[in-house]
Amino acid sequence: MKRRTTLAALAAAALLAAGPAIAQQPKLKVGMMLPFTGTFAALGTAIDNGFKLYVKEQGGKLGGREIEYFVVDDESDPAKATDNINKLINRDKVDVVVGTVHSGVAMAMAKVARDTNTLLIIPNAGADAITGPLCAPNIFRSSFSNWQSAYAMGVEMAKRGHKRAVSITWKYAAGDEMAAAFKEGFTKGGGQVLKELNLPFPNVEFQALLTDIAATKPDSVFAFFAGGGAVKFVRDYAAAGLNKTIPLYGAGFLTDGTLEAQGEAAQGIYTTLHYADSLNTPRDDAFRLAYVKAYKLQPDVYAVQGYDAAQMLAIGLNAVKGDLSKRAEFADALRKATIDSPRGKFTLSRAHNPVQDIYLRKVEGKQNKVAGIAIKALADPARGCKM
Numbered sequence: 121m122k123r124r125t126t127l128a129a130l131a132a133a134a135l136l137a138a139g140p141a142i143a144q145q146p147k148l149k150v151g152m153m154l155p156f157t158g159t160f161a162a163l164g165t166a167i168d169n170g171f172k173l174y175v176k177e178q179g180g181k182l183g184g185r186e187i188e189y190f191v192v193d194d195e196s197d198p199a200k201a202t203d204n205i206n207k208l209i210n211r212d213k214v215d216v217v218v219g220t221v222h223s224g225v226a227m228a229m230a231k232v233a234r235d236t237n238t239l240l241i242i243p244n245a246g247a248d249a250i251t252g253p254l255c256a257p258n259i260f261r262s263s264f265s266n267w268q269s270a271y272a273m274g275v276e277m278a279k280r281g282h283k284r285a286v287s288i289t290w291k292y293a294a295g296d297e298m299a300a301a302f303k304e305g306f307t308k309g310g311g312q313v314l315k316e317l318n319l320p321f322p323n324v325e326f327q328a329l330l331t332d333i334a335a336t337k338p339d340s341v342f343a344f345f346a347g348g349g350a351v352k353f354v355r356d357y358a359a360a361g362l363n364k365t366i367p368l369y370g371a372g373f374l375t376d377g378t379l380e381a382q383g384e385a386a387q388g389i390y391t392t393l394h395y396a397d398s399l400n401t402p403r404d405d406a407f408r409l410a411y412v413k414a415y416k417l418q419p420d421v422y423a424v425q426g427y428d429a430a431q432m433l434a435i436g437l438n439a440v441k442g443d444l445s446k447r448a449e450f451a452d453a454l455r456k457a458t459i460d461s462p463r464g465k466f467t468l469s470r471a472h473n474p475v476q477d478i479y480l481r482k483v484e485g486k487q488n489k490v491a492g493i494a495i496k497a498l499a500d501p502a503r504g505c506k507m
Contacts (some may be wrong), residue, residue: 145442148185150433151208153219153229156193159322159347160221162377163422164193167243169415170426171218174434177410182430183437190214194225196322201228209238215444216241218429221346221422223247223266223294230254239444243429244422248297251471253504257451260472262429264394265500266294269371270301272478272494273342273392277369278309282340286314286333288353289344290321298344298371306342314338324352330360341366346373351381358385372481372488377420379486389483392494395421395463396479397487407462421463428461435459471502 226245372393439453
């Protein structure tokens with residue numbers, strides 16, 4: 121009887137001793153600020169799915185801490201961006217913000233994150249300034265810079281012998297930067313951009329611009345659109361008969377996550393991006409199988425970027441044993457890491473942007489199949505970054 125009493129007392133003491141240790145690891149509050157309505161809704165959902173898939177694979181914890189989500193639909197509206205991220209920071213007291221898709225929204229988020237020293241992981245928006253003048257020790261990107269995919273296509277189109285091109289994009293931060301990066305790569309290879317066409321985001325009335333392209337008679341067209349806008353542009357381009365005489369190229373978002381709706385109109389289009397549907401590596405095959413099982417959907421580049429945002433968060437958290445107050449150690453661990461992504465392994469630049477292979481892809485059926493590597497281990501130039 122005495123022995124049982126002693127054992128019970130010891131057990132109770134152990135539980136009491138463990139209490140403070142457990143209390144030191146509260147749930148990690150993650151603010152998911154993504155578009156769940158509008159033109160980019162499917163992109164936001166894919167990012168959210170990918171992030172949560174990785175967390176699920178880790179048993180629901182990152183760095184030993186359970187995850188609690190706080191969700192804001194940013195509606196891809198830059199005018200609401202500052203208020204939306206401040207709600208997550210000031211009202212919900214999140215430890216980290218993950219977002220977003222729209223570059224204009226992400227620019228506002230980055231400014232707030234810098235001012236408040238909030239940890240921000242960007243799972244899509246490629247605004248060059250975020251890893252340029254707005255770079256900061258607390259801001260990381262799991263996706264790309266606008267410069268990377270568009271510059272690579274400019275280089276590729278020049279290699280393929282095109283001399284005279286027209287670019288067409290939405291008129292907003294990402295569109296402007298994609299057009300400029302494409303022009304940089306294309307002219308470097310001896311090409312000439314005859315016209316830089318654009319229309320306001322998220323306008324999808326393309327007919328006047330398609331007529332302009334037909335009248336200009338370039339030997340190629342570079343386009344940057346995404347989501348619903350990409351679907352309509354590719355279909356309108358084919359309906360106008362332009363695809364029969366003027367080959368259409370683009371940053372990979374033109375055909376990523378959109379092929380089902382684009383159908384025959386997308387066949388044969390070449391794009392450049394840091395992911396493709398036919399990598400056929402063990403890492404990617406396992407990811408694709410898990411994603412299909414979890415969501416009954418095929419994954420795309422947005423799902424990969426969400427998955428890797430969670431993976432990057434986990435690498436940093438593991439290095440500091442879940443203690444996000446050790447921000448310098450968190451950042452140092454990520455800078456030294458090689459991220460084992462479904463896209464292929466990548467590292468982070470000094471500006472916290474992926475250094476990664478940019479694939480040349482060709483639409484065949486319902487896949488963006490690898491046709492080669494346009495540029496290997498391409499690093500964003502991080503112009504203006506003082507970090």
